Amino acid sequence: MTTEYDLSPEDFADTAKAVVNACAEAGTTADRIALLADAGLTGILAGDSCGGMGLPVDFAVPVLHAAGAGMLAAPLLETMLLARAFSGTQDDLATAIAIGHTKVTIAWNGELDGAAGTVDRAPLAEDCDAVLVFRRDGSAILVTLGAGAEVMAEDTLDLERPEARVVITAAEGPELSAETVTELQRIAQILRSALILGAAEDSLERACEYAQDRRQFGKTLVSYQAIQHHLARQCLAVETIRNSIARSLSPHCEMPVDAARATFIGATGLGAKTAETAIQIFGGMGYTWDVPLHRHLRFVRTLAAQGKAAELLDSVAQQLLSGDNIKKELQRAS
């Protein structure tokens, strides 16, 4: 891909993989954020006046792909999004986020109506300094965790980025406008799809490797067509997610907002199916705690809930049945 920048998105893939591997050895979330920040990955989308690189969203895709594949235990998605969202309006804050000084997350579920309330689905909130909370009017506020905002551990499906609940009694802090929040949510749809792509591709690679190694009935598993076809279907699933992400970010995409939403909805179903199939191919071994396929599955399902895949599907239905698609078509035509 040619861009007006000296770099291409693919240039980040190897660095991201190496840093994610290093993160696996690091002891705490703070250590991992420091490693990511040192490599410049947290600030890829932040403005260049805010310790970032000011790059377009495509550049974050290979980084989050590596994070998904490598089961990164850090709120990298949230950090990237908030460093970008505060750039331009609150540069000091954006800088502190981009360089890893302020560790942030987002409570993806729930809205505040006033200064107090409870929100949840905030990955790794226990290890963060502040959490972004959405408000009923569409705007959002970055609340410092502590006295007025208490983090409560929650039952969590995701093991790498355990979710927490946040009980807020006094919401104060820097704000994001409704417009910025809409944009943040849209970018999050694409970047979450990149995380899912990484998790799905790693599941598929592990399943392919296992099937070519494990022998039953005197032959490797992959010698059986049923197994080949399982793997091929998951390859189609992975390539479907990859191509849809690429399309959503292409300057030639006619309706990028619809495309991003469909990419995310599609990725959640296809990504989960790929991890589930990989577990099936591993047999009893796939059901063990130590084989990390369940981690990918848990992660994908959690991302689906954080990104509200089910509600988004309802919004597609609403748009379709209201005739808005047809109206949009006509508008495009005129």
Add this chain to the structure above:
Amino acid sequence: MTQTAAVASERPSLETAGDTARAWLDANLPQGLREDILQEREPTFAELSEWESKLHKAGIIGATWPTQYGGGDLGLRAHLDISREIGRTPMPESVNSIGKELAGPIILAVGNERQKAEYLPAILEMRNIWCQGFSEPNAGSDLAGLRTKAEKTDDGWVINGQKIWTSGASKSSHCLLLARTGSVEDRHRGLVLFAVDTSLPGVDIREIKSIDGARHFCEVFFNDVVVPEADMLGSPDQGWAAATRVLSIERATNRMHRAWRFENQLQHLVSACAENPATRRLVEHDYARPLAEVAVNIELLKGHVETLVGSLIDGNEIGPRGSLPKMFWSEAHQDFSKLALDIVSRFPPDLSDPLRAVKRRMEDIYIKARAETIYAGTTEIQLGIIAKRILKLNWER
């Protein structure tokens, strides 16, 4: 300016080849050819043929072919833009798609100058209609097992054998024939492609009735048919390479419009149901989510098509990746066809014409969709290609 705004401003201007195509199609598609209104009768072959030659005159067909052969010399991006508009317009499928999308590109790739000059403009002007003679009774999925024999003599090549499932053969003037010079044991070696004039003595075409009631695909017998040397396409050893190329085009870029036609079918179903309180309720209460899933699949399919086009523009070959859009489309479209049939089969009696039209269209789509996972390589064969050539899995035989 935000970064997304910057991206948005890079989007193509409104004056694209697609816009021109859309305006022309909107103004010129005859009522009798619309698939979204109730028709008294099926259009005739002559009407369809005339429509397609008009499409060519309007620059909508043949956009990427060189101007010297009647094309528009445009790039693949323009072809995609035009294909979107073709898809969005509820018009009949081409009766010469084999000529335009398979034979033409292969002649451009391996044909000589005389063959290009003779065949290409004739395809666009609908003077020549082509069919594809690959499959045989004993060589379907295992195409390399084909037996139709081509023997070289002083008078030219003598062809003997039988093809089957040859779409449109009884209406065609030419057949893109794959035959072999040696024996079946040679498998992929010794295969050769010909442009065979179907009016030659010894060519015998018999129609086969298919499950949709049509008599479109055929058996084609070749009994001592003498094909001039000049009608061989490429060299005798290029046959398999050329055939594989035909197949990857068939799977990937052929009927590039299908994602948008699929969308048009979905929107037709939804908008027709919205007209009547009972059908509107039916769709809203019982089918909202499944229909939304179809809409999502259509976007995902566009992702396959548009990135494949981008990759071709960057100079990459289609290769085995052609199996991805083919598989995704055929299965997603079949799923839609089942859902659509389910919906229209619950329509109340006393239907208005728009509802009768959509019912008829969806029933037809359902039956025809059965073929989509069979032709151009069955689903099982696509899965094998993906396993072996994309995943590069190794297995013992």
